[in-house]
Amino acid sequence: MNKAPFLLAGMITAGSDSGQPRSSRADPDGRPRTGTRLIYRFSRLRAFACYNLAPLMVRQVRLGLIQMRCGPTPDENLDKALQRIREAASDGAQLICLQELFRTQYFPQREDASFFDLAEPVPGPTTRVLCPVAQELGVALAASVFERRAPGIYHNTAVLIDVDGTITGTYRKMHIPDDPYFYEKFYFTPGDLGFQSHTSSVGNIGLLVCWDQWFPEAARLTALRGAQILIYPTAIGWLQGETAEVCQAQHSAWETIQRGHAVANGIFVAAVNRVGVEGKLDFWGQSFVCDPFGRILVKGAADREETLIVECDFTRIEETRRNWPFLRDRRIEAYGGISVRFSDSSQE
Amino acid sequence: MNKAPFLLAGMITAGSDSGQPRSSRADPDGRPRTGTRLIYRFSRLRAFACYNLAPLMVRQVRLGLIQMRCGPTPDENLDKALQRIREAASDGAQLICLQELFRTQYFPQREDASFFDLAEPVPGPTTRVLCPVAQELGVALAASVFERRAPGIYHNTAVLIDVDGTITGTYRKMHIPDDPYFYEKFYFTPGDLGFQSHTSSVGNIGLLVCWDQWFPEAARLTALRGAQILIYPTAIGWLQGETAEVCQAQHSAWETIQRGHAVANGIFVAAVNRVGVEGKLDFWGQSFVCDPFGRILVKGAADREETLIVECDFTRIEETRRNWPFLRDRRIEAYGGISVRFSDSSQE
Numbered sequence: 083m084n085k086a087p088f089l090l091a092g093m094i095t096a097g098s099d100s101g102q103p104r105s106s107r108a109d110p111d112g113r114p115r116t117g118t119r120l121i122y123r124f125s126r127l128r129a130f131a132c133y134n135l136a137p138l139m140v141r142q143v144r145l146g147l148i149q150m151r152c153g154p155t156p157d158e159n160l161d162k163a164l165q166r167i168r169e170a171a172s173d174g175a176q177l178i179c180l181q182e183l184f185r186t187q188y189f190p191q192r193e194d195a196s197f198f199d200l201a202e203p204v205p206g207p208t209t210r211v212l213c214p215v216a217q218e219l220g221v222a223l224a225a226s227v228f229e230r231r232a233p234g235i236y237h238n239t240a241v242l243i244d245v246d247g248t249i250t251g252t253y254r255k256m257h258i259p260d261d262p263y264f265y266e267k268f269y270f271t272p273g274d275l276g277f278q279s280h281t282s283s284v285g286n287i288g289l290l291v292c293w294d295q296w297f298p299e300a301a302r303l304t305a306l307r308g309a310q311i312l313i314y315p316t317a318i319g320w321l322q323g324e325t326a327e328v329c330q331a332q333h334s335a336w337e338t339i340q341r342g343h344a345v346a347n348g349i350f351v352a353a354v355n356r357v358g359v360e361g362k363l364d365f366w367g368q369s370f371v372c373d374p375f376g377r378i379l380v381k382g383a384a385d386r387e388e389t390l391i392v393e394c395d396f397t398r399i400e401e402t403r404r405n406w407p408f409l410r411d412r413r414i415e416a417y418g419g420i421s422v423r424f425s426d427s428s429q430e
Numbered sequence: 431m432n433k434a435p436f437l438l439a440g441m442i443t444a445g446s447d448s449g450q451p452r453s454s455r456a457d458p459d460g461r462p463r464t465g466t467r468l469i470y471r472f473s474r475l476r477a478f479a480c481y482n483l484a485p486l487m488v489r490q491v492r493l494g495l496i497q498m499r500c501g502p503t504p505d506e507n508l509d510k511a512l513q514r515i516r517e518a519a520s521d522g523a524q525l526i527c528l529q530e531l532f533r534t535q536y537f538p539q540r541e542d543a544s545f546f547d548l549a550e551p552v553p554g555p556t557t558r559v560l561c562p563v564a565q566e567l568g569v570a571l572a573a574s575v576f577e578r579r580a581p582g583i584y585h586n587t588a589v590l591i592d593v594d595g596t597i598t599g600t601y602r603k604m605h606i607p608d609d610p611y612f613y614e615k616f617y618f619t620p621g622d623l624g625f626q627s628h629t630s631s632v633g634n635i636g637l638l639v640c641w642d643q644w645f646p647e648a649a650r651l652t653a654l655r656g657a658q659i660l661i662y663p664t665a666i667g668w669l670q671g672e673t674a675e676v677c678q679a680q681h682s683a684w685e686t687i688q689r690g691h692a693v694a695n696g697i698f699v700a701a702v703n704r705v706g707v708e709g710k711l712d713f714w715g716q717s718f719v720c721d722p723f724g725r726i727l728v729k730g731a732a733d734r735e736e737t738l739i740v741e742c743d744f745t746r747i748e749e750t751r752r753n754w755p756f757l758r759d760r761r762i763e764a765y766g767g768i769s770v771r772f773s774d775s776s777q778e
Binding site: 303 | 679772
């Protein structure tokens with residue numbers, strides 16, 4: 083791995099200068115982009131420097147969220163994701179996030195043991211494709227994989243691949259849902275790696291997955307591990323036939339609780355959700371990123387594929403926490419009951 | 431205390447029939463209200479029955495939130511609160527909630543030891559006024575008191591007074607803020623009663639106070655004790671001179687995180703906030719109640735006194751939790767880190 087300590091002074095902003103795109107494609111204003119090759123190489127060196135000098139926190143990252151439809155053929159979904167990753171990298175994204183189980187349609191709509199054939203080891207076929215792409219493009223990737231750990235033990239797993247193409251973090255979905263057309267308890271063994279923050283050249287990254295969104299404990303624990311951003315690969319949708327009122331309330335609750343995690347922890351939050359109709363489910367899209375105040379910085383459409391690119395200024399985390407110092411005032415000696423299922427005497 | 435087990439069959443809806451007002455005043459449609467005295471007495475009997483037969487959960491309560499300005503004279507603030515309590519009771523409210531430190535202006539804007547003279551024991555002068563009023567009107571009251579526990583030990587305390595005029599719950603604010611013009615750490619010893627749900631004839635009531643709003647742990651622990659609603663007496667405002675953008679963002683974060691507590695726990699949430707300008711602070715008002723889906727049922731004005739009355743149907747709690755069963759899926763064996771200040775190794 084290329085060590086570049088001489089780049090120390092300028093490296094705490096990860097990736098390319100001032101977010102300048104690395105691609106030679108025309109930018110949205112139609113102006114040609116120049117100097118691609120040079121900036122690209124410089125960017126990779128800086129990222130490496132960051133990776134090798136852990137005491138310095140990453141101050142800023144350009145995030146890319148890829149909101150896709152998924153078709154029935156896993157390899158075609160993978161090809162589409164790779165194409166979108168290249169485009170997002172061209173647009174300057176430094177950490178690119180894929181939606182939950184992006185290689186397949188949402189198979190947990192029914193319980194069918196043959197679907198375990200879709201699972202794969204980690205590292206395995208998907209990471210063997212993604213890691214070299216991350217290295218080639220000099221970007222980090224957050225990807226969701228249906229993990230086959232052992233015969234009979236499968237997980238809903240997220241991996242963080244750093245800009246050098248190594249897997250720097252693995253998270254196994256801790257909270258597993260099970261409700262009509264989301265039969266995940268059939269497929270996914272609950273994670274046993276706990277809640278973590280993964281140190282990388284693009285920041286301290288907290289990986290969580292979908293149903294984890296509803297649990298303040300998951301957000302808090304990941305933030306207390308030092309995460310600067312929580313990333314939730316997601317597959318949430320409406321069951322067809324629900325009323326518009328219920329649909330709207332469900333979506334609002336989903337967005338609200340995650341904005342609440344951002345506020346409670348003074349941290350960025352990103353949800354990248356699939357879109358489109360599969361079977362009985364109409365996936366919401368509406369991927370979003372919010373800042374440590376819970377303000378939505380960018381939000382995807384409800385009805386189409388979209389790649390969202392947004393700058394996350396991690397210096398906003400300390401600024402926010404200094405002014406509303408919730409972490410200072412936690413009553414940790416009084417929180418033991420969080421580890422209890424329920425206080426049964428209360429139902430007297 | 432009057433026991434009335436023969437009222438069993440009809441008593442699980444607390445208070446008056448179908449929310450019918452007890453007052454003989456004209457209702458908002460101008461129709462005269464009749465039968466006041468009879469309904470009033472019946473209502474009290476039913477409430478007593480509920481109180482004495484704990485296994486039955488209260489299914490519905492009509493909540494009243496009293497959003498006030500406070501003047502410099504504590505007794506005038508108390509008189510105003512009493513008048514509003516009577517009006518809310520006349521309008522059918524069964525549980526009436528007062529804002530944080532409703533007897534005084536928000537004295538923690540500066541540190542002045544003479545303000546400890548405002549503190550009083552609990553039970554004490556304020557509860558000696560409120561308890562008989564609760565009994566007379568047959569309503570429950572949630573009230574905030576600056577508690578003098580011992581020389582040098584003062585608390586920001588909330589009490590729940592049941593319809594029979596007894597104090598059925600006491601909570602001492604656990605999370606104490608301290609930021610410019612909110613110098614509460616000078617005045618208030620952190621609470622030592624923990625997070626509780628108070629069984630009463632109007633339901634299982636969770637009392638929390640203001641700054642607790644920002645801590646998901648407080649909401650979760652109170653919900654796990656069986657609370658059907660979280661009530662937050664509040665005194666939050668803008669420091670004059672802040673930009674409109676910051677003001678808007680602060681208010682949105684405040685509302686969002688509390689709606690998030692409702693969603694995470696499948697529970698009702700009520701915040702009753704003061705209004706008006708005092709010194710350098712411009713209090714937000716905008717008291718609100720939201721349902722277990724985080725939907726705002728009623729919301730107060732930002733610039734004037736208001737009493738909000740809203741029906742809370744507690745059967746919505748189980749309905750919500752059955753469909754989105756978050757409490758089922760908590761990974762309690764993995765939450766131990768909640769009781770840690772911070773995972774320092776993460777800041778390597």
